Amino acid sequence: MNFLRIDDFKLKDINNIFKMADKLKDNDDLLLKGKTFVLFFPESSIRTRLSFEMGIKALGGESVLFPPSTLDKREALVDVVSYIKNWADGIIVRHSNYDKVSELASSSDLPIINAMTSKNHPCEILSDIYSISKLLDDYLDLIYTFVGSEGNIINSWVTAADLFGFMLNHVCYEKYRIKEDDETYKFLTSLNDALKISDVVLTDPLPKELRNSDYYDEYQITKERMNLCKENAFLNPCPPFFRGEEVSEDVINSEYFVGYEFKKNLIYVQQAIILHCLNIDF
Amino acid sequence: MNFLRIDDFKLKDINNIFKMADKLKDNDDLLLKGKTFVLFFPESSIRTRLSFEMGIKALGGESVLFPPSTLDKREALVDVVSYIKNWADGIIVRHSNYDKVSELASSSDLPIINAMTSKNHPCEILSDIYSISKLLDDYLDLIYTFVGSEGNIINSWVTAADLFGFMLNHVCYEKYRIKEDDETYKFLTSLNDALKISDVVLTDPLPKELRNSDYYDEYQITKERMNLCKENAFLNPCPPFFRGEEVSEDVINSEYFVGYEFKKNLIYVQQAIILHCLNIDF
Amino acid sequence: MNFLRIDDFKLKDINNIFKMADKLKDNDDLLLKGKTFVLFFPESSIRTRLSFEMGIKALGGESVLFPPSTLDKREALVDVVSYIKNWADGIIVRHSNYDKVSELASSSDLPIINAMTSKNHPCEILSDIYSISKLLDDYLDLIYTFVGSEGNIINSWVTAADLFGFMLNHVCYEKYRIKEDDETYKFLTSLNDALKISDVVLTDPLPKELRNSDYYDEYQITKERMNLCKENAFLNPCPPFFRGEEVSEDVINSEYFVGYEFKKNLIYVQQAIILHCLNIDF
Numbered sequence: 001m002n003f004l005r006i007d008d009f010k011l012k013d014i015n016n017i018f019k020m021a022d023k024l025k026d027n028d029d030l031l032l033k034g035k036t037f038v039l040f041f042p043e044s045s046i047r048t049r050l051s052f053e054m055g056i057k058a059l060g061g062e063s064v065l066f067p068p069s070t071l072d073k074r075e076a077l078v079d080v081v082s083y084i085k086n087w088a089d090g091i092i093v094r095h096s097n098y099d100k101v102s103e104l105a106s107s108s109d110l111p112i113i114n115a116m117t118s119k120n121h122p123c124e125i126l127s128d129i130y131s132i133s134k135l136l137d138d139y140l141d142l143i144y145t146f147v148g149s150e151g152n153i154i155n156s157w158v159t160a161a162d163l164f165g166f167m168l169n170h171v172c173y174e175k176y177r178i179k180e181d182d183e184t185y186k187f188l189t190s191l192n193d194a195l196k197i198s199d200v201v202l203t204d205p206l207p208k209e210l211r212n213s214d215y216y217d218e219y220q221i222t223k224e225r226m227n228l229c230k231e232n233a234f235l236n237p238c239p240p241f242f243r244g245e246e247v248s249e250d251v252i253n254s255e256y257f258v259g260y261e262f263k264k265n266l267i268y269v270q271q272a273i274i275l276h277c278l279n280i281d282f
Numbered sequence: 283m284n285f286l287r288i289d290d291f292k293l294k295d296i297n298n299i300f301k302m303a304d305k306l307k308d309n310d311d312l313l314l315k316g317k318t319f320v321l322f323f324p325e326s327s328i329r330t331r332l333s334f335e336m337g338i339k340a341l342g343g344e345s346v347l348f349p350p351s352t353l354d355k356r357e358a359l360v361d362v363v364s365y366i367k368n369w370a371d372g373i374i375v376r377h378s379n380y381d382k383v384s385e386l387a388s389s390s391d392l393p394i395i396n397a398m399t400s401k402n403h404p405c406e407i408l409s410d411i412y413s414i415s416k417l418l419d420d421y422l423d424l425i426y427t428f429v430g431s432e433g434n435i436i437n438s439w440v441t442a443a444d445l446f447g448f449m450l451n452h453v454c455y456e457k458y459r460i461k462e463d464d465e466t467y468k469f470l471t472s473l474n475d476a477l478k479i480s481d482v483v484l485t486d487p488l489p490k491e492l493r494n495s496d497y498y499d500e501y502q503i504t505k506e507r508m509n510l511c512k513e514n515a516f517l518n519p520c521p522p523f524f525r526g527e528e529v530s531e532d533v534i535n536s537e538y539f540v541g542y543e544f545k546k547n548l549i550y551v552q553q554a555i556i557l558h559c560l561n562i563d564f
Numbered sequence: 565m566n567f568l569r570i571d572d573f574k575l576k577d578i579n580n581i582f583k584m585a586d587k588l589k590d591n592d593d594l595l596l597k598g599k600t601f602v603l604f605f606p607e608s609s610i611r612t613r614l615s616f617e618m619g620i621k622a623l624g625g626e627s628v629l630f631p632p633s634t635l636d637k638r639e640a641l642v643d644v645v646s647y648i649k650n651w652a653d654g655i656i657v658r659h660s661n662y663d664k665v666s667e668l669a670s671s672s673d674l675p676i677i678n679a680m681t682s683k684n685h686p687c688e689i690l691s692d693i694y695s696i697s698k699l700l701d702d703y704l705d706l707i708y709t710f711v712g713s714e715g716n717i718i719n720s721w722v723t724a725a726d727l728f729g730f731m732l733n734h735v736c737y738e739k740y741r742i743k744e745d746d747e748t749y750k751f752l753t754s755l756n757d758a759l760k761i762s763d764v765v766l767t768d769p770l771p772k773e774l775r776n777s778d779y780y781d782e783y784q785i786t787k788e789r790m791n792l793c794k795e796n797a798f799l800n801p802c803p804p805f806f807r808g809e810e811v812s813e814d815v816i817n818s819e820y821f822v823g824y825e826f827k828k829n830l831i832y833v834q835q836a837i838i839l840h841c842l843n844i845d846f
Contacts, residue, residue: 027647036336044634046602046644050651052629064335072324073521082542083521087332087549100337210460239647240639260646267651318618320610346617357804362610364824365803367729369614369831 002105002112006122020272030060037063039171051266052262068095072163078107111277125156127269131262132266142199145169149176153204169194195228203246226256284387284394288404288441317371319345333548350377360389393559405459408437409551413544424481427451431452431458437485451476473503477510485519485528504530566669566676570686570723584836592623599653601627615830632659642671675841689720691833695826706763711734713740716767733758759792767801767810786812790820
C-alpha cells in the first residue's frame with residue numbers, strides 16, 4: 001500500500017507500526033534483504049534522507065538516490081514507475097508537488113511513501129507522535145499547540161489530531177487559520193492563552209513575511225514563555241529551526257527542548273512504515 | 283576489454299554474453315566480489331543507472347557514482363583514469379561526447395563500458411536484441427523497422443544489423459537517411475510499405491523539429507498502423523517515449539507494446555557485458 | 565578526536581597511524597562494521613572521495629554523501645551536527661571554508677575529518693609523507709621543495725615540515741612567500757638553487773595569474789630540471805596536475821614521476837586516520 005497522508009493509515013495500522021518501531025530498536029533480522037528502494041530526494045536533505053537510507057540498509061535492503069527533478073521531465077509518470085517496477089520494491093519520494101506524488105501512487109501497485117511535499121509531511125509527524133508516546137503514556141490526552149503559519153507541518157498535525165482524536169491548538173495571526181474550529185482543532189491568536197493549557201509545543205520555520213520583531217515579540221517561543229505551560233511540557237521544533245526566529249536561543253538550550261533526541265526514532269518509524277506498506281510481518 | 287560500440291564484440295562474444303545473461307537470471311554467485319566500478323552518469327538517468335548499479339551490487343561489487351561533468355574538467359583524461367585505476371576495476375560512462383569515452387578507453391587498460399553517448403547506445407540495443415531473442419528464436423530472420431530521425435538509437439541499430447546480419451528498415455523523411463541502402467539497411471519514406479513487412483517496430487523520442495501534426499499524421503505509430511504489420515509483430519519504443527508524439531496513447535495500451543517487460547533484461551545483459559569485459563568466466 | 569590540521573596529531577599519533585596504514589594493506593577485519601559516516605563532498609571530487617568511500621566500505625562501514633553546500637544553509641551548524649549525531653559516527657568534510665569545518669568540530673564530540681579546505685589539505689599531505697616514508701627510510705632527512713604559489717597544499721606542507729622537522733624549500737616569485745625563513749621553511753626565487761639540494765619536488769596547480777610562459781620559463785618542472793636534483797629525487801605533483809603548466813609533458817612521462825602510484829596509499833592512510841579519530845585500536 002501507499003503512504004501519502006497520515007490518514008492513509010487507520011489507528012489499527014498505526015498501532016501496528018508503533019509496535020514494530022519498538023521491536024526494530026533491537027532487531028538484527030534483514031527484513032528487507034533483496035529489496036531495493038528508489039529514493040527521490042534532494043541530496044541536501046539530511047535528516048529524512050539519512051534516516052531512510054540507513055534504515056533500509058540496516059534491514060538488508062538497498063536504496064538508489066535520484067534527484068526529485070527526475071520526476072519533472074516530460075516522460076509520463078506512469079511510464080517512469082512502470083519501468084522502475086522492473087527493479088524496485090518501493091519508491092520513497094520528497095517532491096514539492098503533492099499531486100505528482102499522488103499520481104505516482106495511482107500509476108502502479110508499487111508502494112509509494114511520501115517523504116515530504118509542500119502540502120504535508122506524514123512520516124515526520126508520525127515519528128514525532130511516536131516519540132511523544134514513548135515519553136508519555138497518555139499522549140492522546142495531551143494538549144498540543146502549534147505556533148506558526150500555515151504549511152506542510154501544521155497540515156500534517158491537523159490530519160493527525162483528527163485521526164488520533166487529540167486536541168491541537170494553532171496559534172498565529174488570524175489570517176493563518178487553517179479551518180474553522182472543531183473538535184480537535186482550535187485557532188488562537190493569544191499565545192499565552194494557548195500555552196497555559198499546553199503539554200506539547202510545536203513550531204515550524206517561519207516564512208519570510210513573519211521573520212520580524214513584531215512576530216517575535218508576540219509569538220517567539222522563549223524559555224520564559226515555556227514556563228507558562230503545564231508541568232512536564234516540552235518543545236519540539238521542526239528542524240531546521242532557527243534560533244532568534246520561531247524559537248529563542250535560550251529555549252533551545254533549556255530542558256524544554258527535546259529536538260535532537262526525538263528524531264532518533266525517525267529511523268525506526270520509517271522502517272516500520274516501509275514494512276507495513278510492503279505487507280511484511282514482523 | 284572495452285565496450286564502446288556493438289561491433290567491438292564479435293558474434294561469438296555476443297553469443298557468450300547472451301548465454302551468461304540466461305544464467306545470470308538465476309545466479310547467486312558473487313562474481314564481482316571485491317570489485318569496484320566508477321560510474322559517470324547523470325543522476326537523473328533512471329533505467330540504465332539503476333540497472334547497472336543494481337546489477338553490480340547483486341554480483342557483490344561496488345559502484346561509486348560521479349557526474350559526467352567530472353570528465354569535462356581541465357585535467358587530462360589519461361590522468362583521471364590513471365588515478366582511478368588505483369581503486370577501480372572498470373568504468374561505466376554515459377557522456378554526450380563519444381570521443382571523450384573513446385579517449386578514456388585508449389588511455390589505459392581499465393575496461394571502459396559505454397552507457398550511452400550522443401552517437402550510440404550499445405548496451406541498450408544489445409539488451410533489446412537479447413529480449414527479442416528470448417521472445418522469438420528466429421530473431422535474426424525478422425524484419426526490424428525503426429521509425430524516426432537520426433540519433434544514437436538508430437545508429438546502434440544500424441551497427442547491430444550490420445554485425446548480426448538482420449534486415450533493418452529506417453522510415454522517416456528522406457533527409458534523415460543515414461547511409462545508402464545496403465544489404466542490411468533500407469531507407470523508406472512510406473511507413474505503410476515498411477510496416478507491411480515488419481516484425482519489430484522501433485522508435486526513439488523525436489527531436490523538436492518533428493514534434494508536429496504533419497509528422498504524427500505520417501509517422502506516428504498507432505494501434506491501427508501496427509495492425510498492418512506481420513503476425514506477432516510488436517512495438518519496442520526506446521524510453522523515455524512520449525504518448526501522442528512518436529507513439530500514440532492507444533498503441534502503448536495495446537498488446538503490441540512490449541516496453542516495460544523488455545527492459546527487465548537490461549540488468550542481466552549489462553552484468554554479462556561487465557563480466558565479459560573483465561574476462562570473468564561464468 | 566577531530567583531524568582538521570596535520571598538527572592536530574602528535575608525532576606519536578602519526579607513527580601509530582602509519583603503522584596502522586601498513587597493517588591495513590593486508591586486512592580483512594571489518595573494523596568499522598555498524599559505523600556510518602556522513603561525507604560532505606563535491607560529487608566531482610574523484611580521488612579523495614573514492615578513497616574515503618572505498619576505505620570505509622572495505623572496513624565494513626557505510627557512508628552517505630551530501631554536497632558541501634548542505635552546510636551553507638541558514639541552519640546553525642551546531643544543530644546540523646547534533647541531529648546527524650543521532651545516526652552517524654563521524655563526519656568527513658570537504659568545504660572551501662576552513663572556519664566552517666572548524667565550527668563543525670567545536671559543535672559536538674562527533675569526530676570531524678577535514679578532507680580539504682581552501683586553507684589546507686591534511687589527509688592528502690599525510691598520505692604523501694607516508695608514501696615517501698615507504699620509498700625511503702630516511703624520509704625525515706630529505707630536502708623537500710615545493711614549487712608554486714600560496715595555497716592549501718603548500719600550507720599543509722609547511723605545517724608538516726614544522727611538525728616532523730624536515731626541511732621544506734618553497735620556490736616562486738618573492739610575493740608568494742608564506743612566512744619568514746625559519747628552521748624548516750626556506751623561501752627561494754631560484755629554482756636551480758633549490759633543485760640542486762632537493763630530494764622531493766612538489767607542485768600544485770597554478771592560479772590563473774601564473775599560467776603564462778614567463779612562469780613556465782622560470783619555474784615549470786621539466787625532466788631536464790629534475791636532472792639537477794640529488795640522486796633518487798622524484799616528482800610528486802598534487803593532482804589534478806596540468807601538463808605544460810606547472811609540470812611539463814616529458815617529466816610526467818619520465819621515471820621522476822611517482823604520482824599515480826603514490827596515491828594508492830590514500831585509502832590506507834585515510835582508513836588509519838578514521839580509526840585513530842574514533843579511538844579504534846588495531
